[in-house]
Amino acid sequence: MIDLYNIYTQYTSPVKAFLILAVGLVASRIISNLAGKLITSRLGSHIGGVTKNIVFYIFLFTTIIASLEVFDIDLTGILAAAGILGIVIGFAAQASVSNIISGFFLIADKPFEIGEAIEIEGQGGYVLDISLLSTKIRTFDNRYMRIPNSTVANARIVNLSRYEIRRLDITVGIAYKEDIQKACEVLDSVIKSNENVLMEPEPLTIITRFGESSIDFEIRVWIQRSVLFTARSELIKEIKNAFDDAGIEIPFPHRTVYFGSENAAIANLVKKHDQI
Amino acid sequence: MQKLENDAVLQIDFFGKKYIFERVNPFTVRISSGTLDTVASFSGELSVAMKKEFYVRPYLIKFKDSLRLAPKSQLKLFLKLPLVTKLVLESGQKSLEVDRHIEYNRTAWHGEVHRGVLCTYVEAEFAFDKPFQTRDALVPLRILNKSEVPREISKIVIEPENLFLVEGDNGMFTNKVYILAIASNEFSVEYGTKTSAMVINPRILIDRKISIARTVLIRFDRFGIARELGI
Secondary structure, eight states, X not given: OOOHHHHHHHHHHHHHHHHHHHXXXXXXXXXXXXXXXXXXXXXXXXXXXXXXXXXXXXXXXXXXXXXXXXXXXXXXXXXXXXXXXXXXXXXXXXXXXXXXXXXXXXXXXXXXXXXXXXXXXXXXXEEEEEOSSEEEEEETTXXXXXXXXXXXXXXXXXXXXXXXXXXXXXXXXXXXXXXXXHHHHHHHHHHHHOTTBOSSSOOEEEEEEEOSSSEEEEEEEEEEGGGHHHHHHHHHHHHXXXXXXXXXXXXXXXXOOOOOTTOHHHHHHHHHHHHX | OEEEOTTOEEEEEETTEEEEEEEEETTEEEEXXXXXXXXXXXXXXXXXXXXXEOOSSOEEEEEEXXXXXXXXXXXXXXXXXXXXXXXXXXXXXXXXXXXXXXXXXXXXXXXXTTEEEEEEEEEOOEESSXXXXXXXXXXXXXXXXXXXXXXXXXXXXXXXXXXXXXXXXTEEEEOOEEEEEEETTEEEEEEOXXXXXXXXXXXXXXXXXXXXXXXXXXXXXXXXXXXXXXX
8 A cells, every 4th residue: 555644755845845946936037027127127228137137046046045945954054165165266256256346337337338339448349248247349340349347347438429419620730821811711611511510519610829830720510420430531621622722731741851962863852952 | 293194104303303203004103313213012093292391300590690679579570491392102191202302401409519409400581571482381480578678589499399380372381489588598489379360271281289389498508518618
């Protein structure tokens, strides 16, 4: 005859442990999903995803501990061992821990978001992902770049996508003999005729300094971020053409290099130059 | 609006650009111009029309000379508001946009440089007594100064989503817009629910179902900080 009581007493603990584990897993998944959705709606998808993972692993750890307790296992030793292991791992994975903490700071501080164009220490690109350990970037020349979060957190970051309009500064010089007023008028007409230049904030043309070989002007115009490079290229071309049409000289420093005085050909050239 | 019959060819001049619509069969229309040659799948009773619509962005309208308002005064005028013209092929409720003409391409930023809105830039043209002829729309504008001190207004911002458009025998008109001068470069805009009484035989072109007058407070930076930041 089958001893049901014996079977029951023999298998109660594994069944209980299995049930706790199963229910715990499902509950962990549901709670972490809820927490993720809640945080996503308030703080964005990225921090929501991280929160979901953290909540899931905390609940999973608690579930495993609870299911082990069913077997009357003394967890004090395991937890103590886990503590020591934690310290050892902490020392061994100092860099990773630093990255994780930096990752939290980056997520909280939000210096940039996924999809934005940024510059980190002079290297520019689009942010592909911000994970706990690293930030992934696709550089403007289409290379994949992974930067540890601790580096990102300590780096000088320039966010190129944060604002919709940008100021474009172009410096140009005219020869000392030229009429400054005329040059200002030419520059104004170039700026006003370029459709990429915003009418407000008003464009500015300022005379900045007496340069080594030129009177220098600086044009400061506001441009929509998306057409910045096009506008810069157009404006430089248009300024050059407009100055040429108006007969205004853009000077540049001249340098003459002599390769030894005994070279007859060069000596002739120098002579010719002097005659001119 | 011109009907496009079966096996017929229709030639349309769209702002100097010639479009030829050829109905190849009851289901196909060939559209060709200097730069475009395409085939559209369209059936039913077809027609080609030019439709008007507002610009997508808000209008930043700058007055050539600033308006000075005496204390407790009101200024009534008609302000020209540019419209986008679309060339569409339509059949009943269905329509296919072939081209669009945008005359005003200049843009301006309204607000602080880090927080603002991109606008269509328009230099104001207005008439005071009666509407003037234009292929664009006219805004019946009322500028009020309720205060005891003179006010000056040099530019305004009008949002197209608060405007409706009617076509009368004497042109196209929007609903009335009221500008209340609050301070220098600070004003509120109220969008009325009716158009001018001067519109003859009005027919609705764009209906926004505006039933309640809406007031918007607009402030241009008093110290021109946007400009200062440019220095």
